[in-house]
Amino acid sequence: MTLRRRILLLATGLTALVLVAFAVPLAIALRQSASDRVVRETEYVAQGVADYLTTNAYTANQATQYVERVNARTDTAITVLLPDGTSVGAPLPDDAPRVPDGPAADDGDGDGDRGDDLGKVSAPRTTHLGDGWLVDIRANSASGRALVRAFVGDSSVEDEVHERWAVVGGGAIALLVLSAVGAEVVSRRLTRPLVATAATAEELSAGHLEARAPVTGAPEVAQVSSALNELAERIEELLASERETIADLSHRLRTPMTAIRLDVEALPDSERSRDLARHVAVLERTLTAVIEHARQPRTDREPRAADARTVLLDRIAFWAPLAEDQDRVVEIDVPDATAPVGCTDDALSAAVDALLENVVAHTPEGTPLRVVLRPTEAGCDIDVIDHGPGIPLGATRRGRSDRGSSGLGLDIARSCAESTGGRLDVLSNDDGTHTVRLTLQRPHRQI
Numbered sequence: 001m002t003l004r005r006r007i008l009l010l011a012t013g014l015t016a017l018v019l020v021a022f023a024v025p026l027a028i029a030l031r032q033s034a035s036d037r038v039v040r041e042t043e044y045v046a047q048g049v050a051d052y053l054t055t056n057a058y059t060a061n062q063a064t065q066y067v068e069r070v071n072a073r074t075d076t077a078i079t080v081l082l083p084d085g086t087s088v089g090a091p092l093p094d095d096a097p098r099v100p101d102g103p104a105a106d107d108g109d110g111d112g113d114r115g116d117d118l119g120k121v122s123a124p125r126t127t128h129l130g131d132g133w134l135v136d137i138r139a140n141s142a143s144g145r146a147l148v149r150a151f152v153g154d155s156s157v158e159d160e161v162h163e164r165w166a167v168v169g170g171g172a173i174a175l176l177v178l179s180a181v182g183a184e185v186v187s188r189r190l191t192r193p194l195v196a197t198a199a200t201a202e203e204l205s206a207g208h209l210e211a212r213a214p215v216t217g218a219p220e221v222a223q224v225s226s227a228l229n230e231l232a233e234r235i236e237e238l239l240a241s242e243r244e245t246i247a248d249l250s251h252r253l254r255t256p257m258t259a260i261r262l263d264v265e266a267l268p269d270s271e272r273s274r275d276l277a278r279h280v281a282v283l284e285r286t287l288t289a290v291i292e293h294a295r296q297p298r299t300d301r302e303p304r305a306a307d308a309r310t311v312l313l314d315r316i317a318f319w320a321p322l323a324e325d326q327d328r329v330v331e332i333d334v335p336d337a338t339a340p341v342g343c344t345d346d347a348l349s350a351a352v353d354a355l356l357e358n359v360v361a362h363t364p365e366g367t368p369l370r371v372v373l374r375p376t377e378a379g380c381d382i383d384v385i386d387h388g389p390g391i392p393l394g395a396t397r398r399g400r401s402d403r404g405s406s407g408l409g410l411d412i413a414r415s416c417a418e419s420t421g422g423r424l425d426v427l428s429n430d431d432g433t434h435t436v437r438l439t440l441q442r443p444h445r446q447i
Helices: 003-053 060-073 154-205 219-265 271-295 308-325 345-362 409-419
Strands: 077-081 087-089 125-128 132-141 144-153 330-333 369-375 379-386 423-428 434-441
Touching: 003 060, 003 077, 003 132, 003 144, 003 154, 060 077, 060 087, 144 154, 154 219, 219 271, 308 330, 308 345, 308 369, 308 379, 345 369, 345 379, 345 409, 345 434, 409 423, 409 434
Parallel strands: 330 369
Antiparallel strands: 077 087, 077 144, 125 132, 132 144, 369 379, 379 434, 423 434
16 A cells, blocks of 8 residues: 555544544434424414414414414414314324313413403423424413414424535535545655655666755655765765776786786697687686776666576586596586576676586586576576585685685676576485576566
């Protein structure tokens, strides 16, 4: 999961958690508020009808028409029990309580005799039924005592609660979207310098030492970019010093190499002198190639790719005369197809020479030698098998040897294998032989 996605999930998750924490008490408060408002409006409607009935004498027809008009304008169901016991208006639920008993004066609301010719109206009596609310109000007039009963169902409360929840839910969604947008903006500002720094690191690893990371963003991110830029400058300084050292080394080695070549040329013409001349020429070419390769910038170097089959056959042919002089039987198992690997010809040649030289130098003369090239899905394996005493543990590390040598040969082979993404293994076989396996991978990206 990317850093941007983590920040986005964290911001939206915390916002959602806060909204959920407030949702329960808010839902309870909204429902209670809606219920109180609906009951209060129902009481107002019932009181309005009761006030109308107390204004003057009325007939049953007048009361019926007025109640029907009120029922048509409101969601409240109004029923009036007239003084003669008849009922007009909307029907009430079956579970509505019976008509309360007692004189009107006992249910008065404190209006008293104000001299305005209005009858008395009792205080509203509210009862919660199974599916709604019932409000009873007594109204006394010249026509007698009537009872106004108003009923409102819970559906009215639910409708209002749903409306309020819709408004609150819309606000919550808007808040979540705003939180996500803010998190996206913050994450982009945070990750953009990190991505640029990572891209600069990749360019540096590819050999573009002039690349520099932008020092922007948060202080911590800017500190990383600054440290990477300082590291790049330090690498440039070290490489410049290395090139200067190699240039000095080339000048120092040229003179003794020239002297050796002149001494060999001064020898009488013979097979031995010609062999020495060839060896000196190979050594001089190798030295020149190493120096030029080291002095060349990494970005100008050719892609690292070689044919393991061609290199292996060439090096076996080079060592064949020495193996013949030492009465060694050299078996070769090389397929006809090419075997591309991700290293240069020179590096692979040096690695194969190191393995073959290790056998020649550290096994008795006449010890047979077998070289196997085995293609794999990732690249190929080169096995050098001999009947010698084997290689002690740790001898593949640079400078480690128990036979008086420098211990650099196997390290050269190991470095070649690891440069392709492979490895070097030393194996002991059941038949008493020993195998040094060079695992090489195919070429990938250029470095």
